[in-house]
Amino acid sequence: SLSLRSASFRSPPLPAPPPCPEKEQRMPGAPEKIIDLSDDVDLEKTKIASEKASASEKAAEQEKTNSLVMGFVVVAGFMFFGPALIMTNKTILNSVGFPYPMTMTFYTSLFCTVTMWSIVKLFPNNDKLKLEHADMITRDFYMKNIMPIGFFQGATIVCGMSSYLYLTVSFLQMLKASNPVMIVIFLRLFGIQSPTKQVIGSVCVICLGTALSGYGEINFDMIGVTLMLSAQVAEALRLVMTQKLLQNLKFNVVETLCYITPAATFWVFLAALVTEWPTFKTATLEVVRGNWQIFLVSGMLAVGVNGINSTVIKFTSSLMVKLLSTARAALLVVFNVMLMGESVTAIQGLGYAISLGGFFMYNHYRNKK
Numbered sequence: 001s002l003s004l005r006s007a008s009f010r011s012p013p014l015p016a017p018p019p020c021p022e023k024e025q026r027m028p029g030a031p032e033k034i035i036d037l038s039d040d041v042d043l044e045k046t047k048i049a050s051e052k053a054s055a056s057e058k059a060a061e062q063e064k065t066n067s068l069v070m071g072f073v074v075v076a077g078f079m080f081f082g083p084a085l086i087m088t089n090k091t092i093l094n095s096v097g098f099p100y101p102m103t104m105t106f107y108t109s110l111f112c113t114v115t116m117w118s119i120v121k122l123f124p125n126n127d128k129l130k131l132e133h134a135d136m137i138t139r140d141f142y143m144k145n146i147m148p149i150g151f152f153q154g155a156t157i158v159c160g161m162s163s164y165l166y167l168t169v170s171f172l173q174m175l176k177a178s179n180p181v182m183i184v185i186f187l188r189l190f191g192i193q194s195p196t197k198q199v200i201g202s203v204c205v206i207c208l209g210t211a212l213s214g215y216g217e218i219n220f221d222m223i224g225v226t227l228m229l230s231a232q233v234a235e236a237l238r239l240v241m242t243q244k245l246l247q248n249l250k251f252n253v254v255e256t257l258c259y260i261t262p263a264a265t266f267w268v269f270l271a272a273l274v275t276e277w278p279t280f281k282t283a284t285l286e287v288v289r290g291n292w293q294i295f296l297v298s299g300m301l302a303v304g305v306n307g308i309n310s311t312v313i314k315f316t317s318s319l320m321v322k323l324l325s326t327a328r329a330a331l332l333v334v335f336n337v338m339l340m341g342e343s344v345t346a347i348q349g350l351g352y353a354i355s356l357g358g359f360f361m362y363n364h365y366r367n368k369k
Contacts, residue, residue: 142259177356181203202365209352
């Protein structure tokens with residue numbers, strides 16, 4: 001009975017401890033099992049790659065949006081600066097009482113040159129302001145290649161600005177549509193490019209439209225027309241010589257302002273020194289002093305025009321720049337007729353429409369070629 005009671009009061013055996021989840025039991029002498037984590041690593045790599053792809057797509061979309069916004073801003077600036085400078089300079093020459101187009105051209109060119117060189121010197125580490133072709137601009141190269149281009153650039157601005165003393169802004173914009181005619185002629189004369197039959201046909205249409213525009217002009221002035229056509233000839237020669245002398249060397253906007261604009265400034269300075277400055281009087285300086293604000297605006301707009309004309313090509317194309325220039329000229333005609341009281345006859349309007357049609361044909365066939 002004692003043994004039975006001892007057995008009845010014996011404590012039950014303790015339960016075995018549960019196996020450790022991190023380390024499985026193995027038989028003595030058995031090889032240790034290696035846990036395969038390759039699937040988890042592959043999953044993590046896939047996740048990281050997916051996140052990188054998503055971030056790359058977002059960055060590309062953001063870059064595209066920024067490019068579109070910047071393109072819109074540049075085009076808007078292109079449509080604004082040119083007409084604003086034209087109207088400002090016309091006001092200075094006709095209304096303010098400063099009828100000196102060569103001096104105005106010298107001032108705006110000098111303003112652009114000083115402004116650009118100051119910016120380049122103040123920010124030497126900015127990649128966008130670097131002069132990429134500085135090594136090849138020697139004194140001999142500058143005198144033989146840049147100075148002739150600067151001469152025609154200065155002549156373009158002087159003749160164009162002088163024409164505002166004789167003709168309305170609307171008629172001058174119509175005459176500018178004849179620019180492709182001059183370009184085709186001088187490209188052929190210099191042996192750079194032979195026009196196709198389609199291009200010649202387009203040029204003939206432009207000539208017809210320009211002739212009708214001149215025939216319908218009420219305030220026709222031969223001196224003004226001669227000056228404007230001379231500006232078109234100088235512009236065409238500038239483009240042709242840029243292509244021939246620089247061998248299609250593409251100057252960015254900074255290099256254009258730093259190299260070509262000073263050359264134009266020099267030639268215009270000589271012209272103004274001989275023709276206009278001897279006629280200056282004390283009253284002339286008083287006009288400048290009393291209206292310095294509008295002269296400052298003209299200089300700032302000139303910098304904007306020089307910068308925007310080159311910048312807009314980066315966001316569009318050279319063809320689009322020509323089309324935008326044409327649209328801008330047409331809008332300027334409408335603006336001056338509706339708001340400034342300038343008159344445009346029906347024949348003049350028809351001639352301008354024909355010139356625009358020929359201009360679009362010219363660009364179509366040139367681009368197709």
